[in-house]
Amino acid sequence: MIIIPEAISFYIQKGIIMEKLNVAVIFGGCSPEYSVSLESAHAVITHTDRTRYNPVLIGISSAGNWYHFTGEAEKIRLDTWNTPDDCAPALVSPDRDAHGLLVQASAGMEKIFLDAAFPVLHGRNGEDGTVQGLFELAGIPLVGCGVLASALCMDKDRAHKLAQAAGVTIPSSTVLTKENSTEDASACADKLGYPLFVKPLRAGSSYGITKVTERDELPTAIKLAFEFDSHIILEEAISGFEVGCAVLGNDTLTVGEPDEIELADGFFNFTEKYTLRTSAIHIPARISPIKAAEIKETAQRIYKALGCQGFARVDMFLDENGRVVFNEVNTIPGFTAHSRYPSMMKAIGMSFEQVISNVIELAVSK
Numbered sequence: 412m413i414i415i416p417e418a419i420s421f422y423i424q425k426g427i428i429m430e431k432l433n434v435a436v437i438f439g440g441c442s443p444e445y446s447v448s449l450e451s452a453h454a455v456i457t458h459t460d461r462t463r464y465n466p467v468l469i470g471i472s473s474a475g476n477w478y479h480f481t482g483e484a485e486k487i488r489l490d491t492w493n494t495p496d497d498c499a500p501a502l503v504s505p506d507r508d509a510h511g512l513l514v515q516a517s518a519g520m521e522k523i524f525l526d527a528a529f530p531v532l533h534g535r536n537g538e539d540g541t542v543q544g545l546f547e548l549a550g551i552p553l554v555g556c557g558v559l560a561s562a563l564c565m566d567k568d569r570a571h572k573l574a575q576a577a578g579v580t581i582p583s584s585t586v587l588t589k590e591n592s593t594e595d596a597s598a599c600a601d602k603l604g605y606p607l608f609v610k611p612l613r614a615g616s617s618y619g620i621t622k623v624t625e626r627d628e629l630p631t632a633i634k635l636a637f638e639f640d641s642h643i644i645l646e647e648a649i650s651g652f653e654v655g656c657a658v659l660g661n662d663t664l665t666v667g668e669p670d671e672i673e674l675a676d677g678f679f680n681f682t683e684k685y686t687l688r689t690s691a692i693h694i695p696a697r698i699s700p701i702k703a704a705e706i707k708e709t710a711q712r713i714y715k716a717l718g719c720q721g722f723a724r725v726d727m728f729l730d731e732n733g734r735v736v737f738n739e740v741n742t743i744p745g746f747t748a749h750s751r752y753p754s755m756m757k758a759i760g761m762s763f764e765q766v767i768s769n770v771i772e773l774a775v776s777k
Contacts, residue, residue, distance in 0.1 A: 431465045432526035434554075434771055435503075435512065437542065438468070438487060441475035443618050443639065444534035446490065451746035452531040453488035458748060458763045464771060467512060467523055469501065475536070477501050479514045479523070503528075507550040527774045529554040531746060534615040538743045539565040552774040555721040556742040563717050564740040565613045567644050570717060574737045577716035579709060581737045582728075584646040586612060589637060593630065599645050600629055606648040609633055611640035615741065622648065651730035653738065654696050656710030657755035659722045659766070661773055664714065666707045667755030671696035671729075692751060694758050698729065709735045720777075722770050724752045 436459075438452030439445055456466050468480040470492055480487070482497030492498070500515040504522075511524040528546040530553075532538055540562035546553045556564065564570050571581040585599040600607060600623070609632035611619040619639035621632035636643040652674070657667030671693040696703065710725035717740060724744035728736040744752045753763045761769070 431461075431463060432771070432775065433467050433511075433524055434459070434464045435467045435469050435525050435528040435551075437471065437528065437530045437532060437537075439471040439473065440532045440534070440537040441471065441473060442532065442534040442536050444532075444537075444615055445473045447533045447745065448531055448537070449487050449490055449492075451533070451743075451750070453484055454747040454750075454763075455529065455531050455767060456484045456487070458767055460764055460768050463768065467525060469503075469512065470498065471532070471537075477503075479512060503545055503549055503551075505545065505548045510550060525551050527552040527554055527771055529771065529774075530743060533743055533745075534618070535565070535613060538615060538741075539613060552777060553721075554770050554774040556719050556723060560718040560720065560723075561742050564719070564723070564742045565615075567610065567612055567646075567739060568642075570740060571737060573716050574713050577712050579713055579716075579737045580734055582647045582649055584644050586642055586644050587633070588642055596629060596633055596645070597626060600626065603645055603647050608646045608648055609636050610644050610646060611636045612642035612644050614639045649728040649730050649736050649738075650732075651728055654698075654706055654727050654729050654735075655751055655755065656706055656725045656727070657722070657744075657752045658710055658714045658719070658725060659756065659769060659773075661720050661777065664711050665756075665759075665761075666710060667752070667761075668695045668758035669698070669703050669706045669710075670694040670751055670755055671698065692754070694754050696729075702729065702733070702735075706735055709737075713737060713740060721773050722752070722766075724755075 436452055436456055438448050440448055459466055470478045470480040472493055478498035479501040480492055480498050482492055486492040502513050504513050511522050514521045528551050530537060530542050532542060538561060540558040543553055543561050544558045547558055568586050575581045583603055587596055606622055606624045609621045609623055619636045621635055623629055623632050653672040655670050659665045673691040713725050714723060724741045726738040728738055730736055748763045753766055756766050
């Protein structure tokens, strides 16, 4: 079933012609996932309904510089967007009267009013509540999760604890800092048992994650994880396979068809996520209708427990005993036309263009 937001439905029924909304699409970012953001943003821009929305493109360089980009969308995908001909320095004003983007033009500072902001940023400095806080402070409606949910979902340990409090099964884990000794880490790993995963506590796209099968591999895995965060998490390896659920909505939720990740070996790391060299994604997941319904219900429970809004992808495991175990929530998942989130929504009859329109309308109708 395709959901038409109430705001759109009202105008359709009344025969009212809506003015285009200026929607900021923010891409790039000071994050290891900069290149992933460019791919997602290009897809969002090229699949936005231009009869209803006017994308205002805001590019953030890998060094953290903000620009108003006016070039062709293809330059974003190719990472050739950041040139003087296509970019002007810009900033989002936190002043609620400004309610928009301030652009440094040759004739002085120009203002572009923004009806909504759509951060298409992955990982730290974009998906963790930092950028969300800027737009909430400015009073600009935000597409997707707000500050608190974004920050919580980025923190694997706190997200797990809140999900557990909501009655969801979670993996056993231990959080470590650089103050913990090698002996501390080894003792924690022995208690969890091998194999286990070593992960940065707050990172995305599987950066810095290692599957450790024996004690000798632990120091190298810990060193790698600390390159991405000051806190790391040691987590038990769950048997079975990973499943995901796309969730859309604020109060009333629409849930996509659950997917299943089939692995030939190892785990769903960065390379596999973006190339599928030895893995495959099945939509719908090859599970019973009863288990699919349980996964959908669990995804909604996690989504609500963490305060998610707009959209998010909830990732879980289905273990060899049939338990649904929480993994993580991606508040800004991969957003190309072939990414998991749009594909799960497509499986229930919602096109990528409709997904984008719906999440924008959810933001402006709050």
